[in-house]
Amino acid sequence: MTVAAPRPTALLFDFDGVLINSLPVMQLAFSAALQEVYPRQRMHHTALFAEYQKYLGMGFPEIMKRLELSQDMFQPFRRHSRILAPYVRLYDGAVNLLQWGRDNRLPMGIATGKDLERTLELLTQLGIRDFFCSVFASDSVSAPKPAPEMAVRFAAENGLQIESVVLIGDAAADIRCGQAAGCMTAAVAWGYTDKQSLLALGPTLMFETPQDAQQQLINLMAEQERS
Secondary structure, X not given: OOOOOOOOOEEEEOXXXXXXXXXXXXHHHHHHHHHHHOOOOOOOHXXXXXXXXXXXXXXXXXXHHXXXXXXXXHHHHHHHHHHHHHHXXXXXXXXXXHHXXXXXXXXXXXXXXXXXXXXXXXXXXXXXXXXXXXXXXXXXXXXXXXXXXXXXXXXXXXXXXXXXXXXXXOOHHHHHHHHHHXXXXXXXXXXXXXXXXXXXXXXXXXXXXXXXXXXXXXXXXXXXXXX
């Protein structure tokens, strides 16, 4: 996708599906929470989780509203997610991408639908907390994604021009958040949403792998320096 874009000055990452593969953990925790909250009801766990995936990035309370499930799901979901946290894995190339961003003095942030406490726990567990100057979670803002607040605050708090920030995500909520904020958006093909659905949203960039993300950003920065 070729788009006239300013030189990137900062990177704002979604977490799940972009830097970490947590989907198996998420599905197990969701199923366990359903079993606890609805013990006497036959729930179609697989079908419900497929619906859950459509709303990733919005924050757990909002997703429960969309699925017409009880907010009581949150505590068991969070408890089981913590138990299973050791099985969350970084994507191959994710750390190299973050190291490249640091080496190029690009401020980096997290914009996630997770709650803040678990986000910080996972960032620390995976050894990548220090890469990020800002961490925004669904319960640390007044309006989670797809609202633009996370991107707008990231730019404001770090003295950045919003149009030079790249929001990198794998869900519709991510792309819509970045577009509403007025920043560049990069959809990733390795996450939890199929590529064609992401392309239909009109992101500024499309990354095939973390390695491709790094190369495209290098190319974009070089193009802007030459122009």
